[in-house]
Amino acid sequence: QVQLVQSGAEVKKPGASVKVSCKASGYSFTSYFMHWVRQAPGQGLEWMGMINPSVGSTTNAQKFQGRVTMIRDTSTSTVYMELSSLRSEDTAMYYCARVRGARPLASFDIWGQGTMVTVSS
Amino acid sequence: DIQMTQSPSTLSASVGDRVTITCRASQSISSWLAWYQQKPGKAPKLLIYDASNLESGVPSRFSGTGSGTEFTLTISSLQPDDFATYYCQQYNSYSWTFGQGTKVEIK
Numbered sequence: 001q002v003q004l005v006q007s008g009a010e011v012k013k014p015g016a017s018v019k020v021s022c023k024a025s026g027y028s029f030t031s032y033f034m035h036w037v038r039q040a041p042g043q044g045l046e047w048m049g050m051i052n053p054s055v056g057s058t059t060n061a062q063k064f065q066g067r068v069t070m071i072r073d074t075s076t077s078t079v080y081m082e083l084s085s086l087r088s089e090d091t092a093m094y095y096c097a098r099v100r101g102a103r104p105l106a107s108f109d110i111w112g113q114g115t116m117v118t119v120s121s
Numbered sequence: 122d123i124q125m126t127q128s129p130s131t132l133s134a135s136v137g138d139r140v141t142i143t144c145r146a147s148q149s150i151s152s153w154l155a156w157y158q159q160k161p162g163k164a165p166k167l168l169i170y171d172a173s174n175l176e177s178g179v180p181s182r183f184s185g186t187g188s189g190t191e192f193t194l195t196i197s198s199l200q201p202d203d204f205a206t207y208y209c210q211q212y213n214s215y216s217w218t219f220g221q222g223t224k225v226e227i228k
Contacts, residue, residue: 035217045157045165045208047217059215062122095164105212107155109176111164 002026004096004112011118017084020115022096029077030054033099035108036070036081038092048094050104051079086119093117123147123211127220133228140196142223144209149189153213156185156194159222160205168207169194199225 007021022034036048049060051070058070069082079096094115097108124147134140144154152172157165167176169185172192182197196203204227209220 044222045159045210045219047219050215050217061216097164100167100170105153105215107167107170107210107212108157108165109167109170111166114164 002098002110004098004110006094006096006112006115009116009118011120012086014087014119014121016086016119017082018086018117019080019082020094020096020117022079022081022112024077024079024098027098029072030074031102033104033106034072034079035097035099036068037095037097037108039095039114040089040092043092046092048081050099052104053079083117086117088119091117091119122216123150123214123218125209125211125218125220127207127209127223129223130221131224131226133226134199135228136199136201138199138228140199140203140225142194142207142209142225144187144192144194144220146190146192146211146213150211150213152188153211154185154187154192155210155212156183157208157210158203158205159208165208196225 005023010018030053035050051058053072072079096112098110099106100109126145128143154172156169159165168179173185184195206222206224208222
Protein backbone atom coordinates (compact mmCIF):
# COMPACT_ATOMS: atom_id res chain seq x y z
CA GLN A 1 0.00 0.00 0.00
CA VAL A 2 1.00 3.61 -0.41
CA GLN A 3 2.87 4.82 2.62
CA LEU A 4 5.48 7.22 3.90
CA VAL A 5 7.68 6.06 6.76
CA GLN A 6 9.74 8.64 8.63
CA SER A 7 12.85 8.33 10.75
CA GLY A 8 12.74 8.27 14.53
CA ALA A 9 12.63 10.99 17.13
CA GLU A 10 15.60 13.31 17.57
CA VAL A 11 16.94 15.41 20.44
CA LYS A 12 19.28 18.21 19.45
CA LYS A 13 21.08 21.07 21.14
CA PRO A 14 20.51 24.67 20.08
CA GLY A 15 22.64 25.58 17.09
CA ALA A 16 22.82 22.02 15.80
CA SER A 17 21.22 20.57 12.68
CA VAL A 18 18.74 17.76 12.24
CA LYS A 19 18.07 15.57 9.22
CA VAL A 20 14.75 13.77 8.93
CA SER A 21 14.07 11.08 6.35
CA CYS A 22 10.84 10.02 4.68
CA LYS A 23 10.79 6.74 2.73
CA ALA A 24 8.04 6.28 0.17
CA SER A 25 6.62 2.98 -1.00
CA GLY A 26 3.70 1.65 -3.00
CA TYR A 27 3.77 4.23 -5.78
CA SER A 28 6.02 5.87 -8.38
CA PHE A 29 8.30 8.01 -6.21
CA THR A 30 9.27 10.49 -8.93
CA SER A 31 5.68 11.17 -10.02
CA TYR A 32 4.48 13.06 -6.95
CA PHE A 33 5.75 16.21 -5.28
CA MET A 34 6.54 15.90 -1.57
CA HIS A 35 6.11 18.49 1.16
CA TRP A 36 7.28 19.02 4.72
CA VAL A 37 4.92 20.38 7.38
CA ARG A 38 5.64 20.91 11.04
CA GLN A 39 3.51 21.26 14.14
CA ALA A 40 4.77 22.69 17.42
CA PRO A 41 3.27 21.15 20.57
CA GLY A 42 -0.36 22.21 20.91
CA GLN A 43 -0.15 24.42 17.82
CA GLY A 44 -1.34 24.35 14.21
CA LEU A 45 0.22 23.15 10.98
CA GLU A 46 3.02 25.10 9.31
CA TRP A 47 4.18 24.48 5.75
CA MET A 48 7.96 24.37 5.34
CA GLY A 49 8.66 23.51 1.74
CA MET A 50 8.31 21.20 -1.23
CA ILE A 51 10.57 19.02 -3.36
CA ASN A 52 10.04 17.64 -6.82
CA PRO A 53 11.47 14.10 -6.49
CA SER A 54 11.85 13.81 -10.24
CA VAL A 55 14.41 16.58 -10.66
CA GLY A 56 15.24 17.54 -7.08
CA SER A 57 14.07 21.16 -7.34
CA THR A 58 12.70 22.75 -4.19
CA THR A 59 10.46 25.59 -3.04
CA ASN A 60 10.76 26.67 0.58
CA ALA A 61 8.69 28.88 2.83
CA GLN A 62 10.30 32.26 3.22
CA LYS A 63 10.46 31.76 6.99
CA PHE A 64 12.92 28.88 6.54
CA GLN A 65 15.01 30.28 3.70
CA GLY A 66 18.66 29.62 4.33
CA ARG A 67 17.96 27.14 7.13
CA VAL A 68 16.16 24.27 5.41
CA THR A 69 17.51 21.90 2.79
CA MET A 70 15.47 19.26 1.03
CA ILE A 71 17.00 16.51 -1.07
CA ARG A 72 15.90 13.20 -2.50
CA ASP A 73 17.47 9.84 -3.22
CA THR A 74 15.66 8.17 -6.09
CA SER A 75 17.54 4.89 -5.56
CA THR A 76 15.83 4.43 -2.19
CA SER A 77 12.66 6.50 -2.80
CA THR A 78 13.55 8.69 0.16
CA VAL A 79 13.32 12.42 0.72
CA TYR A 80 15.29 14.21 3.41
CA MET A 81 14.71 17.48 5.22
CA GLU A 82 17.60 19.10 7.05
CA LEU A 83 17.02 22.07 9.34
CA SER A 84 20.05 23.95 10.62
CA SER A 85 20.78 26.48 13.37
CA LEU A 86 18.15 24.88 15.56
CA ARG A 87 16.51 26.87 18.34
CA SER A 88 13.98 25.94 20.99
CA GLU A 89 11.13 27.21 18.78
CA ASP A 90 11.94 24.45 16.28
CA THR A 91 10.75 21.83 18.76
CA ALA A 92 7.91 20.22 16.82
CA MET A 93 6.53 17.19 15.06
CA TYR A 94 7.77 17.16 11.48
CA TYR A 95 5.67 15.48 8.77
CA CYS A 96 6.33 14.63 5.16
CA ALA A 97 3.24 14.62 2.95
CA ARG A 98 2.63 13.61 -0.65
CA VAL A 99 0.78 15.81 -3.08
CA ARG A 100 -2.49 14.44 -4.35
CA GLY A 101 -2.09 14.02 -8.10
CA ALA A 102 0.49 15.03 -10.64
CA ARG A 103 0.41 18.80 -10.37
CA PRO A 104 2.35 20.62 -7.63
CA LEU A 105 -0.48 22.93 -6.50
CA ALA A 106 -2.66 20.38 -4.75
CA SER A 107 -3.69 19.01 -1.39
CA PHE A 108 -1.77 16.37 0.56
CA ASP A 109 -3.28 12.91 0.47
CA ILE A 110 -0.65 10.72 2.14
CA TRP A 111 1.22 11.71 5.30
CA GLY A 112 4.12 10.19 7.17
CA GLN A 113 3.68 9.24 10.80
CA GLY A 114 5.69 12.23 11.96
CA THR A 115 9.13 12.71 13.52
CA MET A 116 9.42 14.51 16.84
CA VAL A 117 12.37 16.88 17.01
CA THR A 118 13.19 18.31 20.41
CA VAL A 119 15.67 21.16 20.74
CA SER A 120 16.98 21.51 24.25
CA SER A 121 20.23 22.39 25.96
CA ASP B 122 1.37 34.96 1.89
CA ILE B 123 -2.33 34.19 1.80
CA GLN B 124 -3.79 34.13 5.32
CA MET B 125 -6.44 31.56 6.23
CA THR B 126 -8.81 32.29 9.11
CA GLN B 127 -11.06 29.61 10.57
CA SER B 128 -14.07 30.07 12.80
CA PRO B 129 -14.89 29.10 15.39
CA SER B 130 -11.66 28.07 17.11
CA THR B 131 -13.57 25.65 19.32
CA LEU B 132 -16.96 24.12 18.82
CA SER B 133 -18.94 22.09 21.35
CA ALA B 134 -21.48 19.73 19.84
CA SER B 135 -23.39 16.53 20.51
CA VAL B 136 -23.58 13.31 18.54
CA GLY B 137 -26.10 13.75 15.75
CA ASP B 138 -25.64 17.53 15.48
CA ARG B 139 -25.07 19.30 12.18
CA VAL B 140 -21.74 21.10 12.40
CA THR B 141 -20.37 23.85 10.16
CA ILE B 142 -16.84 25.26 10.17
CA THR B 143 -15.91 28.35 8.15
CA CYS B 144 -12.60 29.22 6.52
CA ARG B 145 -11.86 32.63 4.98
CA ALA B 146 -8.92 33.45 2.72
CA SER B 147 -7.25 36.88 2.68
CA GLN B 148 -7.53 36.89 -1.12
CA SER B 149 -9.27 34.80 -3.73
CA ILE B 150 -8.02 31.22 -3.99
CA SER B 151 -10.61 30.02 -6.51
CA SER B 152 -11.45 26.47 -5.34
CA TRP B 153 -7.94 25.53 -4.28
CA LEU B 154 -8.84 24.55 -0.75
CA ALA B 155 -8.60 21.37 1.28
CA TRP B 156 -9.94 20.25 4.65
CA TYR B 157 -8.09 17.92 7.02
CA GLN B 158 -9.03 16.11 10.20
CA GLN B 159 -6.42 15.54 12.89
CA LYS B 160 -6.73 13.46 16.03
CA PRO B 161 -4.29 13.71 18.95
CA GLY B 162 -0.95 12.08 18.21
CA LYS B 163 -1.86 11.37 14.59
CA ALA B 164 -1.02 12.88 11.23
CA PRO B 165 -3.69 14.95 9.49
CA LYS B 166 -6.09 13.12 7.20
CA LEU B 167 -7.39 14.60 3.95
CA LEU B 168 -11.19 14.90 3.91
CA ILE B 169 -12.04 17.33 1.10
CA TYR B 170 -9.96 18.65 -1.80
CA ASP B 171 -10.62 21.33 -4.40
CA ALA B 172 -13.18 22.83 -1.98
CA SER B 173 -15.94 20.28 -2.55
CA ASN B 174 -14.53 16.91 -3.60
CA LEU B 175 -14.75 14.10 -1.06
CA GLU B 176 -11.53 12.12 -0.71
CA SER B 177 -11.92 8.39 -1.31
CA GLY B 178 -12.97 6.51 1.79
CA VAL B 179 -14.24 9.57 3.66
CA PRO B 180 -17.83 9.24 4.93
CA SER B 181 -20.47 11.12 2.97
CA ARG B 182 -21.58 13.06 6.08
CA PHE B 183 -18.61 15.35 5.34
CA SER B 184 -19.10 17.97 2.65
CA GLY B 185 -17.37 21.14 1.52
CA THR B 186 -18.61 24.22 -0.29
CA GLY B 187 -17.33 27.61 -1.34
CA SER B 188 -15.06 29.42 -3.75
CA GLY B 189 -13.12 32.65 -3.85
CA THR B 190 -12.55 33.66 -0.25
CA GLU B 191 -15.20 31.88 1.82
CA PHE B 192 -15.48 28.15 2.40
CA THR B 193 -17.35 25.81 4.72
CA LEU B 194 -16.93 22.27 5.96
CA THR B 195 -20.15 20.63 7.10
CA ILE B 196 -20.62 17.42 9.05
CA SER B 197 -24.27 16.50 8.55
CA SER B 198 -24.64 14.27 11.61
CA LEU B 199 -21.73 14.31 14.04
CA GLN B 200 -20.45 10.86 15.01
CA PRO B 201 -18.26 9.89 17.99
CA ASP B 202 -15.30 9.38 15.65
CA ASP B 203 -15.57 12.97 14.41
CA PHE B 204 -14.39 14.67 17.59
CA ALA B 205 -11.07 16.06 16.40
CA THR B 206 -9.38 19.22 15.13
CA TYR B 207 -10.09 20.38 11.58
CA TYR B 208 -7.81 22.48 9.40
CA CYS B 209 -8.34 24.22 6.09
CA GLN B 210 -5.44 24.68 3.67
CA GLN B 211 -5.02 26.76 0.55
CA TYR B 212 -2.88 25.77 -2.41
CA ASN B 213 -3.53 28.63 -4.79
CA SER B 214 0.08 29.79 -4.72
CA TYR B 215 3.52 28.32 -4.15
CA SER B 216 3.23 29.06 -0.46
CA TRP B 217 0.77 26.70 1.11
CA THR B 218 -0.94 27.94 4.25
CA PHE B 219 -3.25 26.42 6.83
CA GLY B 220 -5.96 27.84 9.00
CA GLN B 221 -5.34 27.85 12.74
CA GLY B 222 -7.66 24.91 13.31
CA THR B 223 -11.11 24.26 14.78
CA LYS B 224 -11.41 21.83 17.66
CA VAL B 225 -14.71 19.95 17.77
CA GLU B 226 -15.43 18.91 21.34
CA ILE B 227 -18.10 16.83 22.98
CA LYS B 228 -20.86 18.95 24.50
